[in-house]
Amino acid sequence: MDEQRTELDRLGEFGLIDHLTKKFKPTNASTKLGVGDDAAVISISDTESMLVSTDFLIEGVHFNLMYMPLKHLGYKAVAVNVSDICAMNGKAEQVTVSMAVSSKFPVEALEELYEGIHAACKAYGVDLVGGDTTASYSGLTLSVTAIGRAETAKIAYRSGAKENDILVTSGDLGGAYVGLQVLEREKQVFQANPDIQPDLDGHDYIIQRQLKPEARVDVIKFLKELDVVPTSMIDISDGLASEILHLCKSSKVGCRLYDEKIPIDTQTSMTALEFNLDPATCALNGGEDYELLFTIAQSDYDKIKGNPHMTAIGNITDVSEGAYLVGSSGSVIELRAQGWDHFGN
Amino acid sequence: MDEQRTELDRLGEFGLIDHLTKKFKPTNASTKLGVGDDAAVISISDTESMLVSTDFLIEGVHFNLMYMPLKHLGYKAVAVNVSDICAMNGKAEQVTVSMAVSSKFPVEALEELYEGIHAACKAYGVDLVGGDTTASYSGLTLSVTAIGRAETAKIAYRSGAKENDILVTSGDLGGAYVGLQVLEREKQVFQANPDIQPDLDGHDYIIQRQLKPEARVDVIKFLKELDVVPTSMIDISDGLASEILHLCKSSKVGCRLYDEKIPIDTQTSMTALEFNLDPATCALNGGEDYELLFTIAQSDYDKIKGNPHMTAIGNITDVSEGAYLVGSSGSVIELRAQGWDHFGN
Numbered sequence: 001m002d003e004q005r006t007e008l009d010r011l012g013e014f015g016l017i018d019h020l021t022k023k024f025k026p027t028n029a030s031t032k033l034g035v036g037d038d039a040a041v042i043s044i045s046d047t048e049s050m051l052v053s054t055d056f057l058i059e060g061v062h063f064n065l066m067y068m069p070l071k072h073l074g075y076k077a078v079a080v081n082v083s084d085i086c087a088m089n090g091k092a093e094q095v096t097v098s099m100a101v102s103s104k105f106p107v108e109a110l111e112e113l114y115e116g117i118h119a120a121c122k123a124y125g126v127d128l129v130g131g132d133t134t135a136s137y138s139g140l141t142l143s144v145t146a147i148g149r150a151e152t153a154k155i156a157y158r159s160g161a162k163e164n165d166i167l168v169t170s171g172d173l174g175g176a177y178v179g180l181q182v183l184e185r186e187k188q189v190f191q192a193n194p195d196i197q198p199d200l201d202g203h204d205y206i207i208q209r210q211l212k213p214e215a216r217v218d219v220i221k222f223l224k225e226l227d228v229v230p231t232s233m234i235d236i237s238d239g240l241a242s243e244i245l246h247l248c249k250s251s252k253v254g255c256r257l258y259d260e261k262i263p264i265d266t267q268t269s270m271t272a273l274e275f276n277l278d279p280a281t282c283a284l285n286g287g288e289d290y291e292l293l294f295t296i297a298q299s300d301y302d303k304i305k306g307n308p309h310m311t312a313i314g315n316i317t318d319v320s321e322g323a324y325l326v327g328s329s330g331s332v333i334e335l336r337a338q339g340w341d342h343f344g345n
Numbered sequence: 346m347d348e349q350r351t352e353l354d355r356l357g358e359f360g361l362i363d364h365l366t367k368k369f370k371p372t373n374a375s376t377k378l379g380v381g382d383d384a385a386v387i388s389i390s391d392t393e394s395m396l397v398s399t400d401f402l403i404e405g406v407h408f409n410l411m412y413m414p415l416k417h418l419g420y421k422a423v424a425v426n427v428s429d430i431c432a433m434n435g436k437a438e439q440v441t442v443s444m445a446v447s448s449k450f451p452v453e454a455l456e457e458l459y460e461g462i463h464a465a466c467k468a469y470g471v472d473l474v475g476g477d478t479t480a481s482y483s484g485l486t487l488s489v490t491a492i493g494r495a496e497t498a499k500i501a502y503r504s505g506a507k508e509n510d511i512l513v514t515s516g517d518l519g520g521a522y523v524g525l526q527v528l529e530r531e532k533q534v535f536q537a538n539p540d541i542q543p544d545l546d547g548h549d550y551i552i553q554r555q556l557k558p559e560a561r562v563d564v565i566k567f568l569k570e571l572d573v574v575p576t577s578m579i580d581i582s583d584g585l586a587s588e589i590l591h592l593c594k595s596s597k598v599g600c601r602l603y604d605e606k607i608p609i610d611t612q613t614s615m616t617a618l619e620f621n622l623d624p625a626t627c628a629l630n631g632g633e634d635y636e637l638l639f640t641i642a643q644s645d646y647d648k649i650k651g652n653p654h655m656t657a658i659g660n661i662t663d664v665s666e667g668a669y670l671v672g673s674s675g676s677v678i679e680l681r682a683q684g685w686d687h688f689g690n
Binding site: 004005006007008009010011013016017019020021023024026027028030031033034035039040042044045048050052053054055056058060061062093094096098100101103105106107108110111114118121125126127128129130131132133134135136137138139141143145147149 | 349350351352353354355356358361362364365366368369371372373375376378379380384385387389390393395397398399400401403405406407438439441443445446448450451452453455456459463466470471472473474475476477478479480481482483484486488490492494
């Protein structure tokens with residue numbers, strides 16, 4: 001292997017997965033969809049499918065225990081996987097949690113972690129059904145797999161967006177990223193002077209967005225009640241721009257995203273400005289909001305119009321028109337992904 | 346968490362899992378079995394179930410890249426999870442593979458790893474359907490989840506063994522452990538003098554047992570053809586003694602295991618003696634053979650008698666009689682688990 005050496009960051013995270021898995025072809029009839037969406041789809045009957053999604057959470061890469069309490073980490077580990085099942089328009093029912101842990105953690109720390117896992121299982125109605133527990137040489141690594149169910153005909157893939165569909169996001173965006181900036185600042189203050197108490201006043205919402213994100217199981221329920229089946233869907237784990245581009249690429253379409261339509265909470269905007277950050281940029285390129293980004297047919301628009309949990313932010317165009325961000329002044333710039341790429345930076 | 350500190354090795358791996366998961370109670374009707382067997386059981390129809398099993402493989406804990414080629418590692422990662430599905434009397438159909446990898450690995454190394462994963466997927470007829478790929482600060486961590494299917498009525502749990510059942514193992518035991526001793530010795534020779542080529546002659550079988558274990562999907566097929574449904578089953582990942590004790594504990598039974606019945610390959614015995622190891626001890630306490638240990642009703646014994654892939658090694662007794670190893674001289678000693686416990690040593 002020394003003859004040729006291609007560094008991992010040459011390909012980036014998504015490029016690497018594509019490269020490594022390109023020669024894998026499904027052979028079982030039950031495998032409806034493999035790599036490439038928020039979850040795999042496995043047929044279990046004529047009308048129903050199982051959804052499977054898995055995520056790593058690694059200390060120092062995905063979380064920092066200096067400001068992430070273990071209970072929140074446990075909650076988040078389950079929530080982000082439940083979110084992936086939501087992103088397929090399914091309902092998560094089971095999770096497995098595997099943990100590699102160094103001996104620096106006492107049993108009491110893991111009890112806290114599992115309290116968070118338990119709270120999330122309860123909140124989302126999922127059962128912990130397994131996992132592996134082992135020693136590690138460095139820190140804490142979690143691997144969570146969520147298993148869900150969906151009516152096969154109502155599964156929302158990344159690839160289903162059509163020209164003229166409306167682009168919708170749930171909730172508001174950018175908060176988790178700005179919350180992280182606050183936590184990072186207070187960490188530095190604390191490191192410089194451990195006697196100073198962290199000043200998190202007035203930032204409770206965005207800190208919660210970072211530390212305790214919620215999977216939007218409520219939005220999936222609303223959509224069902226409203227009788228809306230999204231034509232495509234993805235969860236916003238990386239940043240709005242990156243996720244829109246995933247949808248456009250998978251669906252072979254273009255889009256127009258309207259800057260001033262992006263829902264941003266006042267606390268997010270105010271705090272972003274404190275940090276000299278543009279709030280819209282935080283929404284576009286920050287990550288970990290775990291809202292749902294989806295497209296709906298124009299004929300469904302009246303059903304979601306005015307719903308406080310959903311905001312229309314753009315529309316789908318022909319692929320030849322590209323993917324653009326339209327500014328409030330009418331300026332048009334090409335959408336670029338600058339989301340989280342663990343190999344790229 | 347500083348007030349009280351209980352070290353992880355106080356509880357051991359299995360004790361820790363029991364402790365952390367004791368308050369989790371399944372709430373979904375589809376969850377038939379959660380933590381505590383080789384795989385979770387999720388009901389998908391009146392007659393069929395999905396099986397889910399997951400394992401971590403961590404560099405320095407579960408494998409050493411000094412003697413484990415990446416291609417073999419990829420193969421093994423899939424095989425050990427398929428083995429867990431076999432241990433429920435099911436057929437694996439899908440796997441997810443997540444990988445955390447440090448930048449010391451070039452793309453070419455990961456290509457080798459995925460070649461092994463691909464070979465195992467082909468050999469076992471399973472589809473790669475997902476995973477997560479991320480950076481790590483140290484070495485390589487793999488997390489594999491296998492998903493399988495079984496007729497619900499024919500699932501073999503750890504808990505089904507009954508008094509007078511016959512205890513059976515597939516294949517032969519101890520080889521993987523003795524193979525590891527050879528690899529360790531050659532590693533030390535190599536470290537002392539890199540010019541000396543490793544001397545693996547005459548040890549090819551046991552080295553393959555260590556580096557490229559196979560899931561016994563063939564045994565599951567044989568059992569089906571012979572119309573034998575094991576009353577209980579587990580795969581031998583830790584060591585025969587430890588696995589028998591798992592079966593006995595889950596089934597609330599005792600057992601008699603006959604020392605001279607334990608199937609041990611000649612190469613395993615000969616090499617064990619080279620290392621001044623007792624071959625039976627290697628089978629009892631070594632690990633990673635990935636054979637299947639199961640119990641069958643006496644009435645099924647004639648069906649498997651003489652089958653070259655299965656050996657009757659003991660019988661199940663009432664729980665009050667305890668779990669004992671009977672020596673060839675008639676000596677009787679209590680069975681003790683000295684398998685792999687990553688926290689305990």
